Amino acid sequence: MSFDLVLKNGEIVFPGEGVRRGSVGVKGGRIAAILAPDEAAGGARVIDCTDRWVLPGAIDPHTHVGFGAKEADWTTESRTAALGGVTGLMTFWRSEDLDAATGPWREEGLSRSVIDFGFHFGVTARRHVEEFPALAAKFGVTSLKVYLMYKGETGRAKGFTEVDDALLFAALQAGAKVKGGVVGVHCENTEVIPVFREPVKAAGRMDLGAWDDQSPGFLETENVFRVAFFGEKAGCPVNIVHMSAVESLDLVRRMRHPNRPPINVETCVHYLSLTRDSDIGDLGKVNPPLRSQADVDGLWEGVRDGSIQTIGSDHVARKRATKGPDIWRASAGFPGIAQIWPVLVGEGYHKRGIAIETLAATTSRNVAALYNLADKGRIAPGYDADFAIVDPDGTTTVGHTDFPSHSDYSPYEGMSFRGAVTHTVLRGNVIAENGALAPALEGGAGGQYLFRAN
Structure with missing residues (x-):
């Protein structure tokens, strides 16, 4: 043949x-x-x-296309992904008017991207929740993301005035009405952060660890409980995106139950390879923060035993100039889509002895199953x-x-x-x-x- x-x-x-x-x-x-x-x-x-x-191409479930050079990101970041063994990506798309803006953004991707792509809708207003079932049918987007870090003063500073627990619960109700619907949530209790931030800043701290100390892991964990509990009551599967703290994973293990909606967990390669003590300074600022080595090791065990289903990069292609002049004023986030396989193979397979088929599932089969990606994620005839x-x-x-990324640095530089x-x-x-x-x-x-x- x-x-x-x-x-x-x-x-x-x-x-x-x-x-x-x-x-x-x-x-x-x-x-x-x-x-x-x-x-x-x-x-x-x-x-x-x-x-x-011979592995299934990675499908990165967590990227931010457009946060670097707007539509030009489709060109530079898709090619960067291709060099790293990534054949598909899911990216978060926010707009005041999702109905009007999604079609043009999709066309930009089709005209520029060299890999396949899909969207998650970012929810920042009541109208997004109300429109979701119709938008899901029109654009084939079955996943939402709620940004709990944009509650209160933090949200208002970015122009978001409607992010609260009511929006979260309404989003979960809307997700439950869409076939295959899943609601991802950024879990971080920003209302408590000032309690920690003010004394850390007053002490003149500028080190990378200060970012972790001003938003400790249990503030993520507290939000994880709320999301999982609300998801159960709303009858909607949830996805805890970019989990950073092992305490959060321990909580999810206790809350999972066969007769309740799934609690899915995603982590990112930087939470599996970098820590608050990494010698990268302001380049390592990200939300949620980089944590301790104990968190890194605990999350890897979650990958090993299947408690963590998916792994992404949280890739954002900003310039080095935005990562300063100090930890407090630096932008959050960094590039990483091309480092998915190096981290999984080097840190997961070689260093920790995690089976390659387990690691491969987190970037292919599990992503395809969670996000209804037909014909993707497996090595089998017809796929x-x-x-x-x-x-x-x-x-x-x-x-x-x-x-060719728009970013002119890497937090993994030289590794x-x-x-x-x-x-x-x-x-x-x-x-x-x-x-x-x-x-x-x-x-x-x-x-x-x-x-x-x-």
Whole structure:
């Protein structure tokens, strides 16, 4: 049998299931066959994957496209993602008028992105909640995000005056009405933060740890309880996004129950690889803050035992100039989409011995299941031929100049991880190879919009 592409003699990673040596045949952008090692197969292109993993392409569930250079982010950040073995992303989209603004933003993505993409709607007003069922059907967006960090004075400073517990509960009620609906929440009790911030600032603290001390982990955990409890009462699945504190994970473990709506947990690669003590200064400012090594280790155990379902990057492509002049005035957030596989393989597989099929599930199968991504996230006949080919014994040393991102820095700068992405394949097309983008991407896009309504 002849294929368009053959990934030959690799270690095929079936997310959440296991690893088996063999070859993958691709035809018409789909996986056509899983072949035994001794089965011969020809193709227009054959990639020798001996001693390499053939993984599902990562789908980053947590990004912020447009926060760097607006619509130009679709160009730079999708190409950065492609170099890192990421074949799809979900990004948060906020607008006062979601109905009017979502179509044009989607078209910007279609005209620029080289990987597939979908949206989560950011909820900041009552009208967003009221319009959600209709918007979900129109744009195929089945997930919302509520920003509890924008309650009270913090929200008013950014022009958000309607973020409160009533908005949260109404969003959960709306999510329960949409098939496959899930409500993600940024959990951080900003009303209590001033109690800690004022004495920390008064002491003249400017270190990265001061950002953690002004918003300690239990302020996340308190919000996690409220979200999970409200989700149960509203009958809506919830997703605790970018979980940073192991205390929050311990609480979720206690609150989960087979007869209640799911409590999903997402963490991000920086909460698995960086700490408040990392020597990166203001570059490490992010919300929620980087925590302790104990939190890092505890979250990894959550990945190992399945308590954490998904892992993303919280990628935002701001410039280094925004990360100062001190920790209090620096912007929050940093780039990281290209470091998903290096962190998972280097820190998770090699350093902690977590099975690669477990790690792969957090960026593929589990993301696809949570967000209704049809034909994504698995290596099986009929699914989209999206792959990351990884040399587990290669080395990745992070340098921001290796990527076309709008960001001109990386919080991982100079860090080395064992494991290296050698190829990225989107729907059967090789879009990145050995650290370089495919020449065909120079003037085009090719990414598709992920419409998720059933």
